[in-house]
Amino acid sequence: MLSDAARAFLDDKAPVAQLRALRDAGRSHDAGLWAEMAGMGWAGILIAEDQGGVGMGHAAAGVLAHEMGKTLVASPFLSTAVIAATALGQVADARARSALGQIAAGDLTYAIALQEGRKFAADSAGVTATPDGNGFRLTGAKGFVVDGGAADRLLVLAQSDQGPTLFDLPCDRDGLSITGRAQIDARDAADLRFDAVPVSGDEVLGDAGQGLAILAPALRAGQAALAAEQLGLATGAMEMTVGYLKDRQQFGRPIGSFQALQHRAARLWCEIEVTSSAILNAGRALDETPDMAEVAVSLAKARATATATLAVQEGVQMHGGIGVTDDYDMGFYMKRARVSAEWLGDYGYHAQVIARAGGF
Amino acid sequence: MTETTELAEFRQDIRDWLAENCPPDLRDGNLEDDNVCWGGRDWVFQSDSQRDWLHRCAERGYTVPTWPRAYGGAGMDRAREKIFREEMDRINARLPLQSFGIWMLGPAVLAFGTEDQKQDLLPPIARGEVRWCQGYSEPGAGSDLASVQTRGEDRGDHWVVNGQKIWTSYANKADRIFALVRTDSDAPKHKGISFLLIDMDQPGVTTRPIQLISGKSPFCETFFDDAIVPKAQIIGEVNRGWDVAKHLLTHERESISGGLTGMGGVPSLGRYLKEELGEISDPVLRADVMRAEVDAMAIRLTLERYADQAEDGQGAGDASAMLKYVATEFNKRRQELLMTAGGAAALDWDGDTGGRPGDWLRSKANSIEGGTSEIMLGIISRRILGLPG
Numbered sequence: 001m002l003s004d005a006a007r008a009f010l011d012d013k014a015p016v017a018q019l020r021a022l023r024d025a026g027r028s029h030d031a032g033l034w035a036e037m038a039g040m041g042w043a044g045i046l047i048a049e050d051q052g053g054v055g056m057g058h059a060a061a062g063v064l065a066h067e068m069g070k071t072l073v074a075s076p077f078l079s080t081a082v083i084a085a086t087a088l089g090q091v092a093d094a095r096a097r098s099a100l101g102q103i104a105a106g107d108l109t110y111a112i113a114l115q116e117g118r119k120f121a122a123d124s125a126g127v128t129a130t131p132d133g134n135g136f137r138l139t140g141a142k143g144f145v146v147d148g149g150a151a152d153r154l155l156v157l158a159q160s161d162q163g164p165t166l167f168d169l170p171c172d173r174d175g176l177s178i179t180g181r182a183q184i185d186a187r188d189a190a191d192l193r194f195d196a197v198p199v200s201g202d203e204v205l206g207d208a209g210q211g212l213a214i215l216a217p218a219l220r221a222g223q224a225a226l227a228a229e230q231l232g233l234a235t236g237a238m239e240m241t242v243g244y245l246k247d248r249q250q251f252g253r254p255i256g257s258f259q260a261l262q263h264r265a266a267r268l269w270c271e272i273e274v275t276s277s278a279i280l281n282a283g284r285a286l287d288e289t290p291d292m293a294e295v296a297v298s299l300a301k302a303r304a305t306a307t308a309t310l311a312v313q314e315g316v317q318m319h320g321g322i323g324v325t326d327d328y329d330m331g332f333y334m335k336r337a338r339v340s341a342e343w344l345g346d347y348g349y350h351a352q353v354i355a356r357a358g359g360f
Numbered sequence: 361m362t363e364t365t366e367l368a369e370f371r372q373d374i375r376d377w378l379a380e381n382c383p384p385d386l387r388d389g390n391l392e393d394d395n396v397c398w399g400g401r402d403w404v405f406q407s408d409s410q411r412d413w414l415h416r417c418a419e420r421g422y423t424v425p426t427w428p429r430a431y432g433g434a435g436m437d438r439a440r441e442k443i444f445r446e447e448m449d450r451i452n453a454r455l456p457l458q459s460f461g462i463w464m465l466g467p468a469v470l471a472f473g474t475e476d477q478k479q480d481l482l483p484p485i486a487r488g489e490v491r492w493c494q495g496y497s498e499p500g501a502g503s504d505l506a507s508v509q510t511r512g513e514d515r516g517d518h519w520v521v522n523g524q525k526i527w528t529s530y531a532n533k534a535d536r537i538f539a540l541v542r543t544d545s546d547a548p549k550h551k552g553i554s555f556l557l558i559d560m561d562q563p564g565v566t567t568r569p570i571q572l573i574s575g576k577s578p579f580c581e582t583f584f585d586d587a588i589v590p591k592a593q594i595i596g597e598v599n600r601g602w603d604v605a606k607h608l609l610t611h612e613r614e615s616i617s618g619g620l621t622g623m624g625g626v627p628s629l630g631r632y633l634k635e636e637l638g639e640i641s642d643p644v645l646r647a648d649v650m651r652a653e654v655d656a657m658a659i660r661l662t663l664e665r666y667a668d669q670a671e672d673g674q675g676a677g678d679a680s681a682m683l684k685y686v687a688t689e690f691n692k693r694r695q696e697l698l699m700t701a702g703g704a705a706a707l708d709w710d711g712d713t714g715g716r717p718g719d720w721l722r723s724k725a726n727s728i729e730g731g732t733s734e735i736m737l738g739i740i741s742r743r744i745l746g747l748p749g
Contacts, residue, residue, distance in 0.1 A: 254748050
């Protein structure tokens with residue numbers, strides 16, 4: 001099974017201690033780990049075999065993300081292998097195909113420059129793309145660009161005369177300044193400034209004005225995979241907590257023998273079970289009926305956000321004092337849960353997608 | 361997913377059969393207890409079509425589609441049963457028959473009964489000829505069900521039963537009761553209980569209905585004063601009735617959760633409120649409804665996932681406690697939202713017919729009956745999470 005193989009690899013190469021070591025070393029990215037993942041085909045999980053990938057689909061991508069979430073694995077998997085690969089796959093012209101091959105080989109990473117304000121919006125296009133010769137110049141700012149510090153290239157949504165347009169450009173372009181963020185989850189994220197950044201017409205992904213249509217399926221794929229990661233995070237936090245309830249002795253017995261804590265743990269397990277149904281459903285919907293997957297994906301992201309938040313809060317509470325120490329790993333789960341709650345749309349964003357689709 | 365040709369043909373067959381055989385006046389989606397046939401010796405059909413519908417379905421095994429044909433069922437696997445239910449739902453057909461025989465005793469007999477018992481007991485349930493009720497709880501044995509004190513005294517070829525059961529739904533209308541009876545008072549409490557089948561139509565059995573906060577209810581108290589039970593009327597071995605009971609409790613939890621949330625049957629709360637009352641303008645209520653919508657969808661998917669696993673031969677087992685817990689707690693939340701949305705208009709007591717306040721009040725029992733939420737969480741923490749008892 002894919003999940004067993006992934007688990008064995010990650011337990012060996014990327015336990016939570018690995019994230020801690022990165023943080024303590026002031027790093028947010030481990031290129032060697034990503035190269036090994038790519039070697040196992042993970043970077044090409046959504047890329048067709050004839051383009052160098054393994055083409056296993058969104059449910060499989062969810063399985064990998066779920067396992068990564070359990071030990072908070074820091075990698076450009078979501079940005080590169082899921083979101084960028086899906087966006088490039090929408091276009092699949094010669095340049096996009098070449099990029100897909102490089103992604104699958106682990107030779108190219110991407111970050112998505114979309115968000116502009118405090119909150120996610122799928123159509124943030126406040127960066128302007130002004131015509132300049134055969135190309136454009138980009139001006140404005142993007143924030144919360146996940147994996148933006150170490151990525152090779154960017155997908156940037158900007159407003160051109162033709163409407164929202166997606167640009168695919170390298171991170172070392174003149175006029176582009178990238179400032180790494182010291183984000184609570186110790187993962188790679190950056191703020192971007194575009195000062196009349198020159199881009200050629202060839203660097204438009206797809207056609208000008210078609211940015212939202214290309215980006216939408218990519219964001220859905222990313223949201224579903226991120227939800228799977230959040231479910232993994234919740235599961236990891238719960239397993240750590242249940243283990244602690246069995247070990248920790250107070251009043252002369254394991255604290256897990258107290259009904260107050262048993263019921264908290266059981267309730268959390270129920271929430272995780274219910275959320276896992278939504279995750280499986282989203283992966284299936286993306287693979288089988290991608291045009292109708294919007295509600296399934298938003299359901300997964302909303303539920304997973306709520307469940308991950310609950311899992312880390314309950315996790316800290318049931319651990320007691322040790323749960324709020326930095327020596328213990330639970331804090332890493334709490335911080336990543338908060339970041340993943342915001343990224344690609346929070347609970348309220350996705351609940352509103354569901355309400356709109358439901359006609360109320 | 362596209363259906364295999366075989367299943368597509370099956371669907372067409374069912375659709376054709378229903379078109380021809382389901383009486384048009386029973387295609388109103390009415391699944392209220394009072395409007396569905398419960399069968400039994402004393403059943404008075406509410407209409408000719410109700411009688412015809414039962415007989416036509418029973419003839420094809422459609423009252424108990426998954427039971428083996430030999431015992432009155434249609435031998436459907438889950439894929440076919442799902443299609444059958446979908447086609448029934450498509451034309452809003454009422455169920456031809458519902459009963460505790462179908463939901464509870466039948467599955468127990470299939471799992472624990474002898475071949476003779478299967479042949480004796482199951483076909484009359486499938487045909488709606490015998491109506492059963494369940495005798496589990498007692499005034500002193502609720503959550504601690506295994507402490508039942510109703511006693512069966514061994515008199516050679518029969519037992520003499522004395523004691524009291526409570527929450528026996530429709531005991532006043534049932535022909536027979538399956539009951540947990542203590543047949544060995546000296547054994548540890550789980551090891552002295554037998555699963556007995558008792559005739560209600562005898563001088564030693566009397567019933568009294570219970571009025572609930574929601575009004576009239578099917579619940580009764582049932583009293584046994586020297587009731588006679590022949591020795592053959594037992595499922596499983598003497599003093600091993602707890603095994604049967606546990607199996608049935610798992611089953612009950614699954615059917616309560618399935619019944620409440622429906623396999624896709626519950627309409628969107630948000631859409632329902634908008635259609636009934638217009639735009640939800642109160643932002644606080646609107647947010648609550650949105651959260652409820654998110655949870656309802658995920659719970660429905662969970663019930664479907666476990667039903668699919670059951671088809672693969674993997675029962676929910678202890679996880680049925682989770683299904684019961686989440687579905688009943690959710691239904692209470694849903695009913696609270698309906699009352700809030702209804703405002704003053706939802707406050708009229710309409711006698712004993714239920715209505716919105718009746719449904720709201722009745723939902724309060726959901727997380728109590730069939731094992732309380734706290735008992736469910738206890739099962740999960742001990743048996744699934746492995747926390748110390």
